[in-house]
Amino acid sequence: DAGVIQSPRHEVTEMGQEVTLRCKPISGHNSLFWYRQTMMRGLELLIYFNNNVPIDDSGMPEDRFSAKMPNASFSTLKIQPSEPRDSAVYFCASSLGTGGRKKLFFGSGTQLSVL
């Protein structure tokens, strides 16, 4: 298996522009997570999907952030409009099952820079 695939690997944009990050989870996994990592705040959970349904989006910073999972093999995280403080590495992770066996598989991340 190719693992969790994220694109793009790097994104540089200007403040106010729309940014879309993409994720393909591991085939057969039914849980998907979006995390954000910064030096100041470390790894933060943004949103969690189970069987394509958003279960917890309490970590989404504000209304400028939205995430979708139209099917089991694809998810997007959109920021509109983007701001410099959104600059971070965004990780997607997937896992099989729920609850205690939290063996998450992370993608390589998208390094976002908002100028």
Add this chain to the structure above:
Amino acid sequence: DAKTTQPTSMDCAEGRAANLPCNHSTISGNEYVYWYRQIHSQGPQYIIHGLKNNETNEMASLIITEDRKSSTLILPHATLRDTAVYYCTDSGAGSYQLTFGKGTKLSVIP
């Protein structure tokens, strides 16, 4: 806020065992202990997890104290490729949440 406390950094000589400690001061009876690591510019990687008993897999060993308030991750023969930030956390069986703290930056020295 992180649920666990770890040393900020550690060094280990190549070929020697690396022992990384973690304090789980608020862990409850049904919460598992998890260890992940993050090599520079990559996503976190699962290493091992356990509930009460010590565990071993191809990557590492996990020692959990009887009161479960602390755990130790052991890399038996550290290599340069083990240089990474190591995160410990704990989470209940019914929870999907994994909260990562600052972790321990392990440097394996030739």
